[in-house]
Amino acid sequence: MQRTVMDFWVGVFVMAGMGALLILGLKVGNLTSYQSEDSYTLLGNFENIGGLKIRAPVKSAGVVVGRVTHIEFSLETYDAVVTLSMDSRYRFPKDTFASILTSGLLGEQYVGLLPGGDEDMLKNGERFMKTNSAVVLEEMIGRFLFNKAAGD
């Protein structure tokens, strides 16, 4: 098959395009932090999740250790069931405290984990025993005003 200069440039073009997609995936996106195969799931029941969204990070001591993959309302317990996909490098004790926190005053919400002292570790599909709901700003202001009025 004869080769022409045109073929060379088309090759360069296709390589540049694929390279651009690769850069987008690796440098701009978070493809490097994707480890879907070696992860395990944990569940948590929360009374109120506030503004927590799917894909929100799960942090312990400020380090991202997983992501929220699913949020659903439970008709058995009438609260929110949050599914977390955890990095399998990080294992947490059974009595780990899961709470919904906000980064900064108006920042995004995330799930914060405070490890306990139990010898046994949480396994795939298990639930957190102790959870703490999101702080809803309106409720807090309401309570504050109520206390203020009661005090006077």
Added chain:
Amino acid sequence: MIDGIWRLGGASHFILLVLLKSWTSFARPRLITREIYYAGVMSLVIITVSGLFVGLVLGLQGYETLQKFGSESAVGTLVALSLVRELGPVVAGLLFASRAGSAMTAEIGLMKATEQLSAMGMMAVDPIARVVAPKFWAGVFSMPLLAAMFSVMGVFGGYLVTVVVIGVDEGSFWSQMQNAVDFRYDIVNGVIKSCCFGVVITAIAVFEGFDAPPTAEGVSMATTRTVVTSSLAILGLDFVLTAFMFRGVA
């Protein structure tokens, strides 16, 4: 109005014919490479240069606004998300329509005006399989690659102006960007968008060329119509696709 419906029906029929007759052009890949060269490679310069400048401006304007709130390190997120989700596919599509789409229309229209297409038909060479289908597939193939290059150049431009010139912290620029840009949700959706635009632009371009009245005036009008119609189609389709893809955060 009635005339528009006639044309729409004709265009649908024509695109179906192109798809049905594509197999013959897949059997001769040399035809498609040639068209990729004219549609894709020749658009490289305008795409990369405009991408770079769009990124520079985004970085500059984003920095101006974000530094009022003390969150100038989020400028990487702003630049990357707006490029990957919207500006990359849309602006690359507009440029592609005016750079390559108009050329396709003019070429096919002129071949028709000079009766080259009828001559091919006389020689039992199907002009749709020989001329139109390779152009169509070359456009569909080139568009996502061009949009990806546009986005990469834009991010690089944003990096240049904010990190190198203004002095935003490099680590937080990249890490905040990587935190916010999701591969599946943002990048793959952007690529899907640019594929859709590629199909729409080239379909409009080859149809307008094939449908052009075989006169000098007819070809010039068809070229104008290609640019106008495909630009409007890109913007309208972009709204629809965005509404489907990014409605709220999951």
